[in-house]
Every structure is written in structure tokens, then in C-alpha cells.
Amino acid sequence: MFTILYTLSLVLALIGIFGMISQKNLIKILISLNILETGVNLFLVTAGWSAEANVPIITGKLGLPSAVNFVDPLPQALVLTSIVIGLGVTTVALALILRYYRKTGNLTLEPSEFQSGGER
Amino acid sequence: MNNPRTSRYIFSLILTVLLGYAVFAALGTQGGTLRFGPHSPTSRVSGAMIEKNIEGARPNLTAKNHTGPSNVSFAPGSKGLENGAANIVSSIVADYRSFDTFGEVLILFAAVTGFMLLLPDKKGKNKGVTSEAPNFVLVKAAPIVFAFAMITGIYISFNGHLTPGGGFAGGAVIATGILILVLSGNEFNSQLLSLTETIAGMLFLAVGAAGLVLKGNFLQNVIPTGVLGYIFSSGIVLALNLIIGLKVGAELGSLILAGGKKEI
Numbered sequence: 323m324f325t326i327l328y329t330l331s332l333v334l335a336l337i338g339i340f341g342m343i344s345q346k347n348l349i350k351i352l353i354s355l356n357i358l359e360t361g362v363n364l365f366l367v368t369a370g371w372s373a374e375a376n377v378p379i380i381t382g383k384l385g386l387p388s389a390v391n392f393v394d395p396l397p398q399a400l401v402l403t404s405i406v407i408g409l410g411v412t413t414v415a416l417a418l419i420l421r422y423y424r425k426t427g428n429l430t431l432e433p434s435e436f437q438s439g440g441e442r
Numbered sequence: 443m444n445n446p447r448t449s450r451y452i453f454s455l456i457l458t459v460l461l462g463y464a465v466f467a468a469l470g471t472q473g474g475t476l477r478f479g480p481h482s483p484t485s486r487v488s489g490a491m492i493e494k495n496i497e498g499a500r501p502n503l504t505a506k507n508h509t510g511p512s513n514v515s516f517a518p519g520s521k522g523l524e525n526g527a528a529n530i531v532s533s534i535v536a537d538y539r540s541f542d543t544f545g546e547v548l549i550l551f552a553a554v555t556g557f558m559l560l561l562p563d564k565k566g567k568n569k570g571v572t573s574e575a576p577n578f579v580l581v582k583a584a585p586i587v588f589a590f591a592m593i594t595g596i597y598i599s600f601n602g603h604l605t606p607g608g609g610f611a612g613g614a615v616i617a618t619g620i621l622i623l624v625l626s627g628n629e630f631n632s633q634l635l636s637l638t639e640t641i642a643g644m645l646f647l648a649v650g651a652a653g654l655v656l657k658g659n660f661l662q663n664v665i666p667t668g669v670l671g672y673i674f675s676s677g678i679v680l681a682l683n684l685i686i687g688l689k690v691g692a693e694l695g696s697l698i699l700a701g702g703k704k705e706i
Contacts, residue, residue, distance in 0.1 A: 340458040343454040370488070378530040379528055380529075406610055
């Protein structure tokens with residue numbers, strides 16, 4: 323189960339990297355960046371996951387109050403930080419894309435003038 | 443293969459596969475499974491965070507053999523803990539690693555400021571978010587939904603140390619309420635949002651400075667932790683969650699309001 327979760331989260335991150343390399347549309351690159359973030363967040367949460375452990379909230383239903391009962395809460399707290407930073411990055415990136423669109427009139431990354439033989 | 447798009451995709455695929463091979467090789471395998479298997483949290487730093495015994499575990503953590511059970515028993519109703527939050531993730535976010543959270547709030551503030559700076563103000567008369575007139579159902583339902591969103595957001599912020607939630611989730615819900623109100627054509631006082639954000643940021647700093655003055659560390663817990671499971675039970679976790687909820691809600695709300703005032 324661990325292998326499946328690790329592999330799938332890393333594959334999700336790799337899908338994001340593939341999109342960032344292969345696409346030329348700026349919005350698609352940003353979406354790929356968000357997919358990459360999701361994969362990394364899943365990887366971090368999986369690093370603290372355990373099948374027989376509980377949600378890290380102390381309730382009266384747990385028999386033996388001990389650290390063994392809970393999944394690792396530290397990656398979850400770090401992923402919360404990661405999500406908020408991802409929101410900030412997305413915000414500023416969208417503003418930059420809007421500026422780019424207003425300046426050039428399209429959303430595609432163009433080759434510069436001296437490379438005019440390049441692909442549209 | 444002559445098509446440049448096809449060759450670009452193939453090149454990207456090859457690069458991604460190579461990178462993936464490097465990542466999986468770096469993670470390593472042991473007997474067919476990845477090396478990062480299920481670890482018990484007791485062998486990690488977070489074991490001491492779960493057992494609310496950071497102070498007591500400090501000598502053991504340096505020796506990397508923190509395995510013994512803590513002498514602090516914690517269950518609903520236990521008193522005098524190092525940190526009284528029932529939600530352990532909240533206790534990490536808003537107490538043990540609240541300096542990280544401080545930086546996180548600053549990053550969000552910087553992102554909103556960058557958004558405001560990057561886009562010029564709209565010139566025409568149409569200052570609304572949408573160009574069309576809002577629907578009748580939206581106009582009539584928006585204040586009700588806004589009230590419920592505010593209550594839910596404040597509740598999530600207020601209960602973040604007992605149930606899943608916290609300042610960031612609550613702030614996002616508050617901002618959703620503001621979004622619905624703005625979409626329905628209503629005005630929202632953006633100066634009120636700026637004021638709320640400023641006051642919340644200064645309160646965050648004030649809580650940190652209180653820890654610095656009274657206990658010697660920035661953002662250290664100065665409020666007595668009560669009985670675990672009660673609403674006033676977690677020291678500065680409750681205060682910081684409320685402050686973060688207000689600040690995040692005001693920041694995201696002003697971001698949404700700016701969307702209607704900027705040239706897009």
C-alpha cells in the first residue's frame with residue numbers, strides 16, 4: 323500500500339513536470355505547477371501515514387493514549403504551509419500572466435525575434 | 443517526427459522519465475519496496491509533539507533515541523499540559539511551529555501585495571467584477587449565504603484546536619462569503635478589510651512579543667493551558683487561530699475585491 327501511494331504521488335508530480343516542460347501555454351504551465359504541488363503534498367502526507375493509526379486529534383474513544391495511535395502530524399502541518407504558499411505563487415503567477423497577455427496579446431511563450439524561424 | 447510539436451513532446455517525455463528514474467533511484471528500494479516505509483512517529487521529533495513533551499524530550503532528541511513513553515498522560519480532561527490543543531496538527535501549526543506560520547502569513551501578505559502592484563487600476567466606469575447584471579436569485583440569496591459563511595468561517599477558526607480546521611481554513615470560508623457578496627453586485631468596504639488585516643497582523647506580533655517578554659522566546663505560549671477538550675484550553679493556539687482567520691479572510695477578501703477594480 324505504501325509503495326502504491328508513494329509511486330502514485332511521485333507519478334503525479336512527474337506528470338506536472340512533464341506538463342511544465344512540454345506545454346507552451348502559460349495557463350497550462352501554471353496548471354502543471356499546481357499538479358506538481360499536489361503530488362508533492364500527497365508525498366509528504368503519505369510519509370507520515372500509517373494504516374492502523376488514527377487522525378491526530380485526541381478524543382475519548384482511543385484506548386491507549388500514545389504516539390503510536392496517531393499518524394505523523396508534522397507533515398500535515400507542513401503541507402498546510404505548502405498549500406498556502408502554493409496559493410500565493412498561483413496568485414502572483416496569474417497576475418504576471420495577465421500582464422504578459424496585455425503586453426503581447428497572446429498566452430503562448432513565443433521565441434524571441436532573433437529566433438524567428440522557431441515554431442509558433 | 444518532422445512535426446516540432448511531436449518532437450517537443452517526445453523530448454519532454456524522455457526528460458521526465460529520466461528525472462523520474464533519478465527520483466525513484468534516490469529514494470531507494472529495500473526488498474522490492476521503497477525505503478521510506480511506515481515509521482512509527484515515536485522515533486521522530488513529532489513523537490514528542492504528539493505526546494506534548496517537547497521540553498522533556500529535548501535531551502533525548504539530540505541523542506536520536508526518543509523512544510520512552512512520556513510521563514505526561516493526556517486524554518480528554520487532562521490538565522497542565524505543555525500544550526492543551528486536542529488537535530495535534532493545530533498545536534504544531536499555531537504553537538510549536540508558529541514562527542513558520544508567521545512566515546506563512548507574511549508570504550500570503552506579500553502575494554496579495556504583489557497582485558495589487560502588478561495590475562493597474564481599471565479606468566472605465568464599470569467597477570463590478572462581472573460585466574453582466576447579477577441574477578435575481580443571486581442578489582436575494584447572497585446576504586443569507588454571506589451571513590452563514592461568516593459564521594462558519596469564524597466557527598472553524600474558533601474551533602481549530604478541537605476539530606479539524608484552523609485559521610487558514612476559516613479565513614478561506616470568510617473570503618468565499620465575501621466573493622458571493624461581491625458577485626451579487628453588492629459593495630464591500632475594502633477599507634474595513636485593510637484595517638482588519640493590519641490589526642490582525644499587529645495582534646500576531648503582539649502575541650509573539652508577549653511570549654518574548656514573559657517567557658523569553660518569540661511566540662512562546664504565555665496563556666495557561668486549561669483542560670484538554672474545552673474551548674479555552676490551548677493557550678495561544680486559539681488566539682493565533684482567530685487572528686490568522688481574520689487576517690487570511692481579510693487578505694483573500696481584498697484580493698477578490700481588487701479583482702473587480704483592476705484592469706484585466
